[in-house]
Amino acid sequence: xxxxxxxxxxxxxxxxxxxxxxxxxxxxxxxxxxxxxxxxxxxxxxxxxxxxxxxxxxxxxxxxxxxxxxxxxxxxxxxxxxxxxxxxxxxxxxxxxxxxxxxxxxxxxxxxxxxxxxxxxxxxxxxxxxxxxxxxxxxxxxxxxxxxxxxxxxxxxxxxxxxxxxxxxxxxxxxxxxxxxxxxxxxxxxxxxxxxxxxxxxxxxxxxxxxxxxxxxxxxxxxxxxxxxxxxxxxxxxxxxxxxxx
Amino acid sequence: xxxxxxxxxxxxxxxxxxxxxxxxxxxxxxxxxxxxxxxxxxxxxxxxxxxxxxxxxxxxxxxxxxxxxxxxxxxxxxxxxxxxxxxxxxxxxxxxxxxxxxxxxxxxxxxxxxxxxxxxxxxxxxxxxxxxxxxxxxxxxxxxxxxxxxxxxxxxxxxxxxxxxxxxxxxxxxxxxxxxxxxxxxxxxxxxxxxxxxxxxxxxxxxxxxxxxxxxxxxxxxxxxxxxxxxxxxxxxxxxxxxxxxxxxxxxxxxxxxxxxxxxxxxxxxxxxxx
Numbered sequence: 005x006x007x008x009x010x011x012x013x014x015x016x017x018x019x020x021x022x023x024x025x026x027x028x029x030x031x032x033x034x035x036x037x038x039x040x041x042x043x044x045x046x047x048x049x050x051x052x053x054x055x056x057x058x059x060x061x062x063x064x065x066x067x068x069x070x071x072x073x074x075x076x077x078x079x080x081x082x083x084x085x086x087x088x089x090x091x092x093x094x095x096x097x098x099x100x101x102x103x104x105x106x107x108x109x110x111x112x113x114x115x116x117x118x119x120x121x122x123x124x125x126x127x128x129x130x131x132x133x134x135x136x137x138x139x140x141x142x143x144x145x146x147x148x149x150x151x152x153x154x155x156x157x158x159x160x161x162x163x164x165x166x167x168x169x170x171x172x173x174x175x176x177x178x179x180x181x182x183x184x185x186x187x188x189x190x191x192x193x194x195x196x197x198x199x200x201x202x203x204x205x206x207x208x209x210x211x212x213x214x215x216x217x218x219x220x221x222x223x224x225x226x227x228x229x230x231x232x233x234x235x236x237x238x239x240x241x242x243x244x245x246x247x248x249x250x
Numbered sequence: 251x252x253x254x255x256x257x258x259x260x261x262x263x264x265x266x267x268x269x270x271x272x273x274x275x276x277x278x279x280x281x282x283x284x285x286x287x288x289x290x291x292x293x294x295x296x297x298x299x300x301x302x303x304x305x306x307x308x309x310x311x312x313x314x315x316x317x318x319x320x321x322x323x324x325x326x327x328x329x330x331x332x333x334x335x336x337x338x339x340x341x342x343x344x345x346x347x348x349x350x351x352x353x354x355x356x357x358x359x360x361x362x363x364x365x366x367x368x369x370x371x372x373x374x375x376x377x378x379x380x381x382x383x384x385x386x387x388x389x390x391x392x393x394x395x396x397x398x399x400x401x402x403x404x405x406x407x408x409x410x411x412x413x414x415x416x417x418x419x420x421x422x423x424x425x426x427x428x429x430x431x432x433x434x435x436x437x438x439x440x441x442x443x444x445x446x447x448x449x450x451x452x453x454x455x456x457x458x459x460x461x462x463x464x465x466x467x468x469x470x471x472x473x474x475x476x477x478x479x480x481x482x483x484x485x486x487x488x489x490x491x492x493x494x495x496x497x498x499x500x501x502x503x504x505x506x507x508x509x510x511x512x513x514x515x516x517x518x519x520x521x522x523x524x525x
Binding site: 114193 | 371
């Protein structure tokens with residue numbers, strides 16, 4: 005009941021959408037009624053378009069994000085751990101971090117073509133730096149007294165890295181990954197909208213060009229929901245992983 | 251903790267002057283190395299000029315664009331769209347955030363929209379925006395605002411929530427009126443958080459501006475890059491990347507400087523900067 009009241013504005017918006025379209029306040033071409041959008045969604049689900057394109061997008065996004073997390077966090081922690089790495093890589097990170105990553109879309113296409121490879125590379129390159137910076141700031145702020153106590157108790161350098169530096173880097177690293185997750189969706193959808201032959205973004209563009217606006221709205225809402233759900237799921241995971249902190 | 255750190259800093263051996271110089275030069279070293287490696291790799295013939303045009307040819311391309319005036323038009327238009335979108339998001343986002351903090355009704359209406367809308371990939375709505383508003387600046391700027399306004403709203407709310415009660419009480423006690431409370435207490439105290447939100451919104455505006463231009467074509471760096479890639483003109487594509495990277499760098503650095511300037515009274519200005 006409480007959440008019903010809390011989310012009632014969304015319900016109101018949905019009703020307003022339906023009413024505006026049914027009462028012809030706006031052209032139903034520009035805004036098809038929500039109910040016909042839902043019907044179109046079921047059609048897409050049944051004829052398999054949603055699932056096959058959804059898998060393609062999920063595969064690209066998941067692989068790219070995973071690669072960026074692995075490489076980015078390793079790089080960030082080593083930058084904090086060993087100064088020469090920071091001196092060499094840090095300026096490049098600082099140079100490329102503010103670059104709007106969507107500009108890489110045509111280059112990744114030149115390098116790897118229209119398929120999965122170019123999207124994975126784009127997401128990897130675009131998401132790596134937020135993770136790197138999160139890991140770097142987290143690892144650098146690791147408590148000096150903890151490092152010193154571990155050292156005085158005879159921990160080796162590698163042990164210290166694993167048992168002290170990595171855990172203390174975790175909170176900032178995980179919030180860097182959250183930024184990367186949001187970026188993954190942005191880059192995935194935009195690259196699929198611009199150049200692709202598969203994927204949810206491609207499906208949106210294809211349906212729109214075809215004039216099948218009900219179906220286009222259905223896919224747009226699906227993508228929006230997936231992004232929302234992924235973020236909520238990640239937040240749950242993040243809270244679990246940080247449970248050991250007070 | 252602070253005492254320990256200060257002691258530790260003092261106890262550390264001072265680096266020799268040549269070492270200090272080496273650390274200072276290191277950034278130029280690695281950027282130079284990258285450019286040299288790019289040039290060498292391109293000239294070595296390992297890759298075709300289509301896959302990796304030489305850095306020198308990309309520079310030459312930027313130079314010729316600068317002479318014909320295309321550079322100015324394209325970067326100018328992209329900047330104009332991104333900044334107008336960013337400014338609308340900044341003003342609108344702070345206004346919505348403030349209204350949500352003050353009125354229960356506004357909060358009731360916007361809270362679920364913001365909390366559900368923030369993590370959504372709004373860029374997926376780009377074809378819908380095109381359908382409604384066409385292919386011109388109006389739709390490009392609208393999609394930028396739609397994307398960039400969310401972090402500003404959430405940051406404003408968090409900033410206002412974090413204002414110390416004691417500040418509010420003392421101001422009230424000393425007879426501050428509502429308007430004075432807002433401009434002299436609440437907004438300045440919330441400013442660090444608001445600036446953080448703006449620092450998220452600015453790069454986002456640039457990302458979305460480029461995507462919108464790529465999808466809709468026309469002038470602007472994004473549109474120019476798509477045209478170049480359609481004609482297999484890879485120096486043009488790489489020139490676009492270098493241009494947009496520089497524009498992004500200048501904007502983000504400018505924002506950091508603005509933050510330092512605006513928050514010079516705040517304790518964070520005295521802290522050592524990170525990254």
